[in-house]
Amino acid sequence: MTSAFTFELRATDGKARTGVITTPRGKIRTPAFMPVGTAATVKAMLPESVAATGADIILGNTYHLMLRPTAERIARLGGLHKFMNWHGPILTDSGGFQVMSLAALRKLTEEGVTFSSHIDGSKHVLTPERSMEIQRLLGSDIVMCFDECPALPAPDEEVARAMRLSMRWAERSKAAFGDRPGHALFGIQQGGVNRELREESAEALxxxxxxxxxxxxxxxxxxxxxxxxxxxxxxxxxxxxxxxYLMGVGKPDDIVGAVQRGVDMMDCVLPTRSGRTGQAWTRRGQVNIKNARHADDPRPLDEDCTCPACRNYSRAYLHHVFRAGEMISGMLLTWHNLHYYQELMQGLRDAIAEGRLDAFVSEFHRLRAEGDIEPI
Incomplete structure (x- = not known):
């Protein structure tokens, strides 16, 4: 078992890259899509089911886990991997984005952010040092710097202020992270949609x-x-x-476009959230299983898909269990969506390795443009 964190680039096609990240807990094939396990679970999935879709790594959420059940409790119980029964690599975000988007009554200073929990109103302070401590207690393999992420659109002055604060926090995050062999710390480039600010941020990192x-x-x-x-x-x-790593992306066409532009890792709640709300992602675009057109359809969501939802159940059944509010609906659609996302990543990796990315992307867009199969 290796004790180091390494990245090996294996092939490129244009700006697109494929390679392997090696961690003590396993290898991550890139480009990689990371399912989001916000509260120490990928919603509606067992960990072994997530692995069966082809996911090499999942994401955990510092903000949610620090509030409930707390990082200290997870550490006492043996760390996040053991706690949630996921034995592969885990990346944890820094908590910064959720503090900005979810927390009530937050106050931002040079030191960090003081905020009230969205769960019970209790007061908390998150600083670069505390974020590093929480992520160390969780035991994640890839740790993210603490940063401020302003919502766009925003004035350039506001984006510049937030970016420069994030760079100062990045320096403090690195100092607080210390020397942790086998664990990795990622910096986060900010700067909104301003090229000069992005350049300044990249240089600082x-x-x-x-x-x-x-x-x-x-x-x-x-x-x-x-x-x-x-x-x-x-x-x-x-x-x-x-x-x-491109954070918080995204839809299948966002992912394909990002990979074409040189991105190696992505995460998004979309495939899991969509699964719970009756949306299936397929190679022919999105299918809304709520629609009455599926009520008598004996065909699978996607006849070329090998996930359990497509292999063993009809559109009619998936429509019925969604309408009836049955838990199996979210389970099957989430499994299908994660399977489709991982199949897309494998397709991208193979296409880059074989130098045929342009053809792969053209076919991807052609099939999606066709839309769903005709109703019966």
């Missing part, structure tokens, strides 16, 4: 030095066109020999 680099502050309301505009240059500002 490279001076500090990290095991990997995230592109933060996107997928926060700016739209796909603006996001792709930033991704046309932002990944290349970051070191080529380290993993590049």
């Amino acid at each position: 490279k001076v500090i030095g990290f095991d990997g680099y995230a592109i933060g502050g996107l997928a926060v309301g700016e739209g796909q066109e603006a996001m792709f505009g930033v991704l046309d240059y932002a990944p290349q500002m970051l070191p080529a020999d380290k993993p590049r």
Whole structure:
């Protein structure tokens, strides 16, 4: 078993890359999609089911876990991997994004953020040092710097202020992280949709030095066109020999576009959240299982898909259990969505390795443009 965290680039096709991140808890094939396990569970899935979809790594959430059940309790119970029975790598976010979006009555200072819990109103303080401590108690393999992520659109002065504060916090995060062999710390580039601010942020992060680099502050309301505009240059500002992680993305076409632009890792709640609300993602686009057109349809969601929902159940059944409010609905649709996402990632990895990414992307868009199969 290796005790080091390493990244090996194996092939490129244009700006797109495929490789392997090695951690003491296992390998992560890139480009990688990380299912989100906010509260120490990928909702509606057993850990072994998540692994069966092809996921190499999942994401845990510092903000939610520090409030409930608390990082200290998880540490006493043997750490997050043991607690949730996931034996592969785990990445934890820093808590910054949730504090900005969920917490009530928050107060931001140079030191950190004071906020009231959205659960019970209790007061908490999150600083770069406390975020590092929580993530150490959780025992995650990849730790994220504590940062401030303003919602877009925002004035350049506000984006610049938040970015520079995040860079100071990145320095404090690195100092507090210390020397932890086998564990990695990722810096987070900020700067909104402003190229000069992105460049300034990337330079500041490279001076500090990290095991990997995230592109933060996107997928926060700016739209796909603006996001792709930033991704046309932002990944290349970051070191080529380290993993590049685009936070909080996204829809299948967002993922494909990000990979084309040189991104190695992504995460998003979309496939799991969609599964619980009756939305299935397929190679022919989105299927809304709520629609009456599925009530008498004996066909699977996708006849080429090998997930349990497609292998063993009809659209009619999936429509029925969703309408009836049965738990199996969210379970089957979430499994299908995660399976589809991981199949897409495997397709992208193979296409990059074989130098046929353009053809793969063309076929991806062609099938989606066709739309769902005709109703019976």
